[in-house]
Amino acid sequence: MKEKKIEQKDTGFKTNLHISLLQISGYKKLYLNVENLRKVPYDSDNEEHEEQLIELWNLLMPHENLKARITKQWCDIGFQGDDPKTDFRGMGLLGLVNLVYFSKHYTNEARQILSRSNHPKLGYSYAIVGINLTEMAYSLLKNGALKSHLYNMVFGLPQMEHFHQFYCYLVYEFDKFWFEEEPESIMHFNQYREKFHEKIKGLLLDCDAILTLQNTKKP
Numbered sequence: 001m002k003e004k005k006i007e008q009k010d011t012g013f014k015t016n017l018h019i020s021l022l023q024i025s026g027y028k029k030l031y032l033n034v035e036n037l038r039k040v041p042y043d044s045d046n047e048e049h050e051e052q053l054i055e056l057w058n059l060l061m062p063h064e065n066l067k068a069r070i071t072k073q074w075c076d077i078g079f080q081g082d083d084p085k086t087d088f089r090g091m092g093l094l095g096l097v098n099l100v101y102f103s104k105h106y107t108n109e110a111r112q113i114l115s116r117s118n119h120p121k122l123g124y125s126y127a128i129v130g131i132n133l134t135e136m137a138y139s140l141l142k143n144g145a146l147k148s149h150l151y152n153m154v155f156g157l158p159q160m161e162h163f164h165q166f167y168c169y170l171v172y173e174f175d176k177f178w179f180e181e182e183p184e185s186i187m188h189f190n191q192y193r194e195k196f197h198e199k200i201k202g203l204l205l206d207c208d209a210i211l212t213l214q215n216t217k218k219p
Helices: 011-038 047-060 070-077 084-088 092-105 106-116 126-142 147-153 162-180 184-202
Strands: none
Touching: 011 092, 011 126, 011 147, 011 162, 047 070, 047 106, 070 126, 084 092, 084 126, 084 184, 092 106, 092 126, 092 162, 106 162, 126 162, 126 184, 147 162, 162 184
């Protein structure tokens, strides 16, 4: 304060400095929490993991019961085979937690997007793409690209909830983007995924950026 000739009685500066330091330390802590969750492998012997997986099914497919834990029905919500645990290898439990969060807090949107993902020409694997978008959100957090977004969104310590909210934004916006672009086939997924990634990185360069579903959707 002496260096910048800021008067001691300027309480506004002290408050703002305190908030800024909280945000900076909070960002680092949030990354560590996200990274720790990513490092937890999905364990089919863990009752909590299994409960979350079944919850995901029930949220997305309320009128259809699972016939078994190992079943081709999982493909109906976009997993690759008859046991989803193999699809969580890259993002660990973080991938499942993100999918459940979106399905629980934006249930109507999640079901609509799942339905759209079954489009005969423009369809894609809902759960697999969801896990892929977890990787995108994670990498943007890791390289610091989410700083402006989180600093604008949270006056204090950013929490895991705020990371999940950003993930929900990505899922919602990617679905819109995919159908607007009308790719020739799912074989071009990586190309369009990278195009979407560049779009998001561009939006995050705005120092006033706040990318959440609440700010996107019209009432």
